[in-house]
Amino acid sequence: MNIKTVTVIGANGTMGKNVSAIFASFGNAKVYLACRTMEKAKQAIVDAYKSIRTETIREKLIPITYDNIESAIKESDLIFETLNEDIDLKISMYEKINDFIQDNSIIGSVTSGLSIKKLSSVFGSKKKNFFGIHFFNPPYNLSLCELVIHDETQREKALELSDYLTNSLNRTVVLTKDLPSFLGNRIGFFFINEALKLAEEYNDKGGIDYIDAILGNFTGRSMPPIVTADFVGLDTSKSIIDYIFENIDDSFRNSFELPNYITKLVGDGRLGRKVGLGLYKKEEDKKYVYDIENDEYRLVVKYNIKFANEMKENIIIGKYKEAINILLSDSSNESTICRQMIYKYIIYSLYVSNVVTDDIYSCDDAMATGFGWLPPIGYIELLGGKDKFYELVKKEMDDKWIKVLDNERLLDKLNKKSKYDYRKFIKS
């Protein structure tokens, strides 16, 4: 696939400018950065080349506004839309540009979960060239790219596009079906929302920072899950979680029921780290956390959780198996919460991967390269392999979870090692 010219629509957004840089650098393409104003487009260019740390792409980045977008669209081999997750906004832009798009040009939307089929309907005969192309932020560090088709006839072209994304743009491509929030976010926000719910349930024990202390970096991530929600933004997290809740009707729907306190915080404009206030806040050198019941902030507590401390001591010196054995043999409430969350993460990942993709191993690509989390199949290896994992699940999880594994014989589908080395994901 020869992509020489790209137009990025909404190029002043975080995703818009970062992805413009990827097209111009790895893709060596000329990129039109289309924004509402010229000022925004010019600023986007500076941010773009800085995001990839090379000034040389500057000359390939051209600022334009929506008022003079026609010639850019006509010239582009790829039109890439990165507007807000507002279906009406997207569709009105599509209607505006449709007539200028060449018959063979690829049209992509970076939507993180809206229906690609619904979005494609505007394009008429060109809809066969419309794909969901979901990058993760920041794309220079996170290589995951979900490629979504809305019609089987697109498959051949999707493979060509996948080849371009993989070999030219250095992406880890996962082909997914047109289902709500695709793969990465569906798994990631399943875990995050389960953690948010636990924080409410265990508010008397400490709530938010208590749950984050149980599901910390030592469980295979760079950031605990509730810190992650705060970092991503509570508005963004809420819209992803609500969208999945409204659009799925399987037995995991309840996992996406957003706790009320998040809705309240979003309503108050307490959106997380980007506004300096959310589930956590920092003042001078002190770190505070939101107390759900009292609706106020208190100092973050350094919980003394024995199993977690012992795991960390082992991880510092690279004894990963020993660390996991501590988790498995501990009988405290905290370790039980931790284990059950890990098992849910793995089971749900296999389940969704099986539904949303043709290759169950895709969940490993999604979580390792989209979230930087220890990927689920890699986790099974750390826990001692799939037979041991099944034993552990039977011992501690209720029937619902065992049935999920049994019904689709999910573990039987695992016949090779994960391509990810679990050691670098487990942190102390």
Added chain:
Amino acid sequence: MNNKVYILGGSQTDFSRNWNKEGKNVIALLRENIFDTLNEVNLTKEEIIELNKNNKIAIFVGNFIAENYINQGHLGSLLTEVDPCFYGIPSARYEAACASGSVAIDAASSKIKDGTYDVAIVIGFELMKTVDSRVGGSFLGKAGYYEKEGKDIELPFPKLFSKLADELLIKYNLNREVFLKDLADISFINYRNAKRNSNAQTRDWYVCDKEIINRGNETNPIIAGELALKDCSQITDGASSIILCSDKYNKIRNNKSNVIIKGFGHRVAPLEFEKKMEDSKNNKYILPWTRQACLDAYKRAKLTVDDIDLFETHDCFTSSEYAAISCFGLCEPGGEHNVINSGIIDFNGKKPINPSGGLIGCGHPVGATGVRMMLDLYKQVSNKAGKYQIKNAKNAMMLNLGGSATTNYAYIVGKDI
């Protein structure tokens, strides 16, 4: 006695990892690396204990300056913290700045050659991301004559190697623009090669030739003299280890190796850079002791440059790789431009240099580098280099430098035929 020294194999850590950020210490680094190596070569803990009962195994640790980076000395004893199977094994740390890995290999192979030990574990490491680049630069300054070349000087080593660039310009009366383009080409070849190496620090970076040549811009700022950021090697956390063994031990193994160390050269030049230049004033080589180390290695291996299929060299800066080209004998001194320009040292050229990506592309955890180089020679000669395999490699040569080309170590590794 002068027994052959076989290489059984080894491993390196992923040089893109930041162990400090992962919340792991040196023991974790050594544990991961040593057990990857033991698995790779099929050497069990039980065998190690058995070998040690007869005092036939030893450990050689290469490291430059862990005392500064991680406040840890007595590095020869660290593996005992990793596993009890290492209890009682003779082990010591070897240091020669960035050539520490090579001096550890040299000590190990001497003890194999003279029959003292049957198996030698050589492990090199450095954790450098514990401090910022300015503080780290000052630590590295101790590889020079610190009082004169390092103390109160910001980033002393880029300055010394930019002086080498200046001296090259004068000595060979080079065209500055052509020379700087050659240095940029060297850098780009290393970054490009690193893309093939799944353990290389920069494998996922975007680096283009235009940026490298375009020195002094926002994202490729001048670091010292003529040298910009992309002329410099990386600050890297990492470990690399190899297992060497005697002919006798190799024969009784199920998986026999046919890769041996064929020759080495070890020469120490005057410590101070100014004295090096004074010393080489009337010599056609700008770094005559580096050249001599290469000649010694060729002589001991009974090979010439024509027999070498690829090189791994010490591109701590582009100027050091430039000077190495004539030291290897790929051209007469001053003729480096033609070698670079004609594509000879490219991945697909006749004499590729740094198919691994070198110190610029693969990374430079200083104490590990010499061992990493020898591991790469082994991988190439035994056809195990994967995507960065040079076809039909039979003999390969490495050059590992300590300080401003003060300690010069060359090794030739090849098939035992």
